[in-house]
Amino acid sequence: MLDLLAQTGLNAVYAASYISLVAVGLVLIFGVMGVINFAHGELFMAGAYAIVALYAGLNVPFFLAVAAGLLFVGCLGLLMEKALFRPLKDNPLGGLVASIGFLMILQALAVMGFGVRMVHIPPVTQEVIAFSEKVRLPVARLYVIIAAIVLLSALWYFLKRTKFGWALRASAQDPEAAALQGISITQTARIAMFIGAGLAGIAGALTAPLVSVNPHMGHSVIVTAFIVIIVGGVGSLEGAIVASVAYALVHTFVTTFWDGVLADIVGLSLMLLVLIVKPTGLFGSADRA
Amino acid sequence: MLLEMKNIAVNYGKINAIRNISVAVPEGKIVTIIGGNGAGKTTTLRAMSGMLPITAGEITFEGKRIDHLPAHKVVANGIAHVPEGRRIFPDMTVEENLRTGAFLRKDKEAIEADLEDVFKRFPRLRERRTQMAKTMSGGEQQMLAIGRALMSKPRLLLMDEPSMGLAPVIVEEIAQIVEEINANGLSVVLVEQNAELALELADYAYVLETGNAAMEGPADELHGNEHVRAAYLGL
Numbered sequence A: 001m002l003d004l005l006a007q008t009g010l011n012a013v014y015a016a017s018y019i020s021l022v023a024v025g026l027v028l029i030f031g032v033m034g035v036i037n038f039a040h041g042e043l044f045m046a047g048a049y050a051i052v053a054l055y056a057g058l059n060v061p062f063f064l065a066v067a068a069g070l071l072f073v074g075c076l077g078l079l080m081e082k083a084l085f086r087p088l089k090d091n092p093l094g095g096l097v098a099s100i101g102f103l104m105i106l107q108a109l110a111v112m113g114f115g116v117r118m119v120h121i122p123p124v125t126q127e128v129i130a131f132s133e134k135v136r137l138p139v140a141r142l143y144v145i146i147a148a149i150v151l152l153s154a155l156w157y158f159l160k161r162t163k164f165g166w167a168l169r170a171s172a173q174d175p176e177a178a179a180l181q182g183i184s185i186t187q188t189a190r191i192a193m194f195i196g197a198g199l200a201g202i203a204g205a206l207t208a209p210l211v212s213v214n215p216h217m218g219h220s221v222i223v224t225a226f227i228v229i230i231v232g233g234v235g236s237l238e239g240a241i242v243a244s245v246a247y248a249l250v251h252t253f254v255t256t257f258w259d260g261v262l263a264d265i266v267g268l269s270l271m272l273l274v275l276i277v278k279p280t281g282l283f284g285s286a287d288r289a
Numbered sequence B: 001m002l003l004e005m006k007n008i009a010v011n012y013g014k015i016n017a018i019r020n021i022s023v024a025v026p027e028g029k030i031v032t033i034i035g036g037n038g039a040g041k042t043t044t045l046r047a048m049s050g051m052l053p054i055t056a057g058e059i060t061f062e063g064k065r066i067d068h069l070p071a072h073k074v075v076a077n078g079i080a081h082v083p084e085g086r087r088i089f090p091d092m093t094v095e096e097n098l099r100t101g102a103f104l105r106k107d108k109e110a111i112e113a114d115l116e117d118v119f120k121r122f123p124r125l126r127e128r129r130t131q132m133a134k135t136m137s138g139g140e141q142q143m144l145a146i147g148r149a150l151m152s153k154p155r156l157l158l159m160d161e162p163s164m165g166l167a168p169v170i171v172e173e174i175a176q177i178v179e180e181i182n183a184n185g186l187s188v189v190l191v192e193q194n195a196e197l198a199l200e201l202a203d204y205a206y207v208l209e210t211g212n213a214a215m216e217g218p219a220d221e222l223h224g225n226e227h228v229r230a231a232y233l234g235l
């Protein structure tokens, strides 16, 4: 029994790790840009296909391919900022609709480039850490957990301790007031898009050998993403990040210990609770709504 | 002139918010813009700091055209704006708010010295250094907004209704601070509905009425003016 608990716990930590990376990127983009990026799941997918192309296709060493995936998807984020979100800044629904269009383009490109079938990716490592006979952690999963801890800690440090991190938080809390301090909102938007997209990309890249890579793999992210934005959209970026990591943990624990349907119910209940207790959760801090 | 605004117009869509407004700010002086609700005071100030595009006229600061610059570049030129409603960053600490005011500066030691100055001027802010800004009282938030603006080391300070919503004692305190920082050489543009306070502090005053320049003159002269007394001082 204890073994089962420990094993399920490990699975949950792994799942929460990559979901957190995706969710945190999404709330970062929402916080700074004020748009819900519907294409976020497809950025995750794009990261996975970077591994398909580079690691499985061209035999590029795995971690080099992961780094390339991060950069590539980060640049997709920059492209979205420049081509979609900036021109549509004054249109409240514009960014959202454009991101849905971008989602479809990315999916179509994946289908055209790689087909609709699931792609097989050779395992990165077969090594397994065995805590006991029944409690085992594949090293490939450990990579994802380590990446999540390192990247999220780094992001935390960036937001709390560096000047550009403050600029990002200031832009999320009050873009006009931030501009009055000399902060270029375009620049903070770019930083947020690069980091947010890059985190989704690296999550997709690292998990690619562990999941079934297909053009529709981003879909499952959307529901989670929505809930995270609503639960997390409480004004401060750090608050949103804590909320999204907490949500990812709760959701994946419930999924692994019970099942996914119950996890969604618990997630939605949490969301309702947030909306009842703090209605401004819906669209960030009160003065922004 | 430190700042010169000539024949400015600003539109919100088709609505003409201000027309043909000219304001001149001499070095080292306090200039005030008074007027009732919706007269166009905030619009004028936001045009100065690049927050709103102008549709006519020109603005020069220290002889340089600044009317085409976006807000974040105007700050770089030495103009700090304490916006209406304070607009501090609610989920940042007092110290983070202040340091964000120095975002464009690279002179690390001078920043520390200026932070110390702000803390000396506003001891409450030092006490609350690590507190989230949103948990502070209205008066403290106004002080934080002023402190944040000072952290950019400006040569001109724009203030939009610093007395709004504050108790008389706090208003008095803020007024004293405005006088002090002006005495230290900082030029100020003060927008106020509280005309009594504004005319007392300022050297020169402009009166706006529904988007138009209604009157201007030395502050003490306007204080004695019949129309101003009746319309704005309730005398």
Ligand SMILES: Nc1ncnc2c1ncn2[C@@H]1O[C@H](COP(=O)(O)OP(=O)(O)OP(=O)(O)O)[C@@H](O)[C@H]1O
Binding pocket: B012, B015, B017, B035, B036, B037, B038, B039, B040, B041, B042, B043, B044, B084, B193
């Ligand atoms: N964002 C906006 N969109 C449309 N019209 C606006 C906007 N902001 C202000 N206005 C209009 O422009 C005019 C001037 O407004 P402004 O805010 O400059 O007045 P004010 O003198 O600062 O008033 P108050 O003392 O109430 O702050 C008003 O008629 C106002 O309704």
Ligand SMILES: [Mg+2]
Binding pocket: B041, B042, B043, B084, B160
């Ligand atoms: Mg106003």
